[in-house]
Each structure stands twice: as C-alpha cells, then as structure tokens.
Amino acid sequence: MDVASRPLHSPLLLSCRRPWSSSLSHSSTFSSYRGQSSIKLPTLTSTSISALSSFSCLSRKHTTLPWCCTSEEQFNAPTCFNGTISKHTKLFTRIVAQSELAGVGITDTDINPSSEVSLLSKARGIGFYTVTAIAALLLIVLMLVQHPLVLLADRYRRKAHHLVASVWATITVNPFFKIEFEGVENLPPSDTPAVYVSNHQSFLDIYTLLTLGRSFKFISKTAIFLYPVIGWAMSMLGTIPLKRMDSRSQLECLKRCIDLVNKGASVFFFPEGTRSKDGKLGAFKKGAFSIAVKTGVPVVPMTLIGTGGIMPPGKEAILNMGSVKVIIHKPIQGNDAAALCEEARTVIAGPLNQQS
Numbered sequence: 001m002d003v004a005s006r007p008l009h010s011p012l013l014l015s016c017r018r019p020w021s022s023s024l025s026h027s028s029t030f031s032s033y034r035g036q037s038s039i040k041l042p043t044l045t046s047t048s049i050s051a052l053s054s055f056s057c058l059s060r061k062h063t064t065l066p067w068c069c070t071s072e073e074q075f076n077a078p079t080c081f082n083g084t085i086s087k088h089t090k091l092f093t094r095i096v097a098q099s100e101l102a103g104v105g106i107t108d109t110d111i112n113p114s115s116e117v118s119l120l121s122k123a124r125g126i127g128f129y130t131v132t133a134i135a136a137l138l139l140i141v142l143m144l145v146q147h148p149l150v151l152l153a154d155r156y157r158r159k160a161h162h163l164v165a166s167v168w169a170t171i172t173v174n175p176f177f178k179i180e181f182e183g184v185e186n187l188p189p190s191d192t193p194a195v196y197v198s199n200h201q202s203f204l205d206i207y208t209l210l211t212l213g214r215s216f217k218f219i220s221k222t223a224i225f226l227y228p229v230i231g232w233a234m235s236m237l238g239t240i241p242l243k244r245m246d247s248r249s250q251l252e253c254l255k256r257c258i259d260l261v262n263k264g265a266s267v268f269f270f271p272e273g274t275r276s277k278d279g280k281l282g283a284f285k286k287g288a289f290s291i292a293v294k295t296g297v298p299v300v301p302m303t304l305i306g307t308g309g310i311m312p313p314g315k316e317a318i319l320n321m322g323s324v325k326v327i328i329h330k331p332i333q334g335n336d337a338a339a340l341c342e343e344a345r346t347v348i349a350g351p352l353n354q355q356s
Contacts, residue, residue: 124319125311128176135171136229139164143236150236156263161237162215169210176319177310179208183328188298190214193261194331195292196300199281199348200270201308203316208307208324209268216266219253240267254287261295271341275313281349289340298331299340301347305355327351 143164150160173179188194196216198205206218218234222241225231240256243249257267269288276282292299306324329347334340 118318121318121320124176124321125317128172128319131175132172133229135168136233139168140229140233143233147236156238156260156265157215158236158238159215162210163213165210165233165237166213169207173204173207173211177306177321178323179211180323180325181212181328182325183330186300186328186330187214188300188331191264192266192297193264193295194266194298194300195261195288195295196266196268196302197271197284197288197344197348198268198302198304199352200272200275201279201304202275202311202313204307204311204324205270205275205304208304208326209302212326214266216268217257217260218268219257219270222249238265244273250287254291257291258294261291261297267291271344276308277313279308279352281345281352284341284345286337286341289337289344292333292340293335293337296333298333299344300331301329301344303327303329303348303351305351 143161146160146164150158154160194216196214198209217238217240219240219242220234222243225234225239225241238260240253240260241249242253261267267288271284271286271288272282273285274282289299304324304326306322310320310322310324311318312320332340332343332347334343
C-alpha cells in the first residue's frame, strides 16, 4: 500500500478518484483514505511536490522487521496517487515519511511505546472492578441483614455498616495498590465527631478513605444512589445526597450535616467540590468549615497523594501501577469559617507542593 505521510504520526493517506494529471479541474476532490477528510487538488498537488523534494521511501516486508530505507528514485508519484496499490508481495508495505526519519530502524513498539502499558492498565482496571463487584455482592447481604439492628442501636454513626464498607474497600484495593497512612496519631477518638476534609484527585479517593476504618458520612451526587448495590450500600451507610447545581439541595445538605454532627456523627468533605484533573489543589468552598464553626467540632485536614496517577479523572476504566499515601494532619479549630478554610487548604497543599 502506498501512503504519503507528513508527519509520520499523522499520515496524509490519499486515494484519487481518477488518474493523476496536472490538467485536472481545481474543483476535483480526492477522497480520504482511512477516515481522513477530503482534500482539494491544489492542496494535494502542493503537498505532493513538497513530499517528493524532501521525503524518502521507507519500506518493510513484514511487521516483525524494522523499517528500511530505499532510494527516492524507487518512489513513483503518479503510481502513488492514481488510486492503485502496489503489491510487490502480499506482505509488502511502502510508506513515504519525512527524510529525517529515513535510515533509522523504527519498530512497531517504537511508534506506540505505551501500547503495552495501556493494555496492562486496562487489564488491571477490569480486574479491579471484578473484585469490587464480587466483594460488594457478598457484603451487601450482610449489610441488609444487620440494617434493622443498626437503625435501632446506632442510627446516626452506623459503625457496623462502616466496618463492612472498610472490609470491602480493603479487599478491593489490596491486590492492586498499597496505601500508606502517615499521622494516624492525629486522628480524634473514634467517638468524637469531626469534619474531615481532603483534596480530591480520583474515583479511588473514596476506596482509600474507607480503608481508614472511620465512620464518617460522605457527600455524594444523587445520581450515584441509583446504581444497584453501590447505591443501596451508600443509603445504608447514611451517605448524604447532593444536587450540585440546586441551591435548595445544598442548603438541605448543610442542615443534615449539622444535625448529624450534633448527634455524634462525623462528616467528610472534598472542599474543592470536584476532582482535580491536573493534580493541583483547587479553590476550597466554605461549606464544610461553616459546619465546623456552627457545631464547634475540629476540622481534620488530610492530604491524598497518588490516587490521581493510578486512576486519573475521566479514565475510570484503567488502573495504572502505583502507590497511595494518606497524610493526616493535626486537627484545627476556629470561629471564622473563611480563616479555617484558608488554613486547611494551606496545610493540605504543603505535601502536594513538595511532590511537584
């Protein structure tokens, strides 16, 4: 197959509808090859002339062999653009590439060096969700059985449910990545209500924090509650629903958080409001800190490192290699929500800035 390329990683693959001729009408259109858009003759002519003056021909006879360079005389422009395909052998392929690449052996793995890594990450992603689903199906039964007793004995904190969730998260993440906790001594006593806050990098943040074994209530989008099994588990855990763009829902969420904290439960917030796409810490919203001020409980800042590299935002189907570190900072308190917000952000940002 004859292909004109400029540059090599984005080849101009063209097949003419009629034979090559300089007398062709300027309105003649050359159909694209392999999905490329159509191109007018003047553009094609200009590109072809430029290619002939500065390109060389690279050919190979089998995909397992490196590319080899042949002379420019062997390349016949009319043959390349007359809509026919040269077939010297069934396995022979000729590609025209920029001259600076000529003479350099380029294998398939050189062209796409990340292909093997991507396949491994996809395979790990499939394995991760398989383990998640199996563990969830088994443990949801236990939660359903104990739920009536939990509502009677521990309606607000629901420690028994959080223990099951912690086991589920641990079973899920342990085969795939290691979690290191630093500053565990800074955690308040388990029965002490608090407002926990951290940066938000990945879908894995929830899994990571559940392995800590603390019974705090997360805030989650209402749509997640519609998912089978996961949505049921979140409801039984007492996760607080929130419609992001609904001011009434936001107000109800804050009221419910204040009520839970006053009754002895802890809540967990990602003050950025969404996951960071570049790993940098975003601006904090003051809602979590307003709750801490109104209830008089401490704020426990935490820094998550590594989850965004293992499962980047928007790429939840893959699971890269890596490890996670959770840094638990000393609790902070105050009477000014804005000052608390700024102090917590500064504390959380410290380890992240050291990473960059």
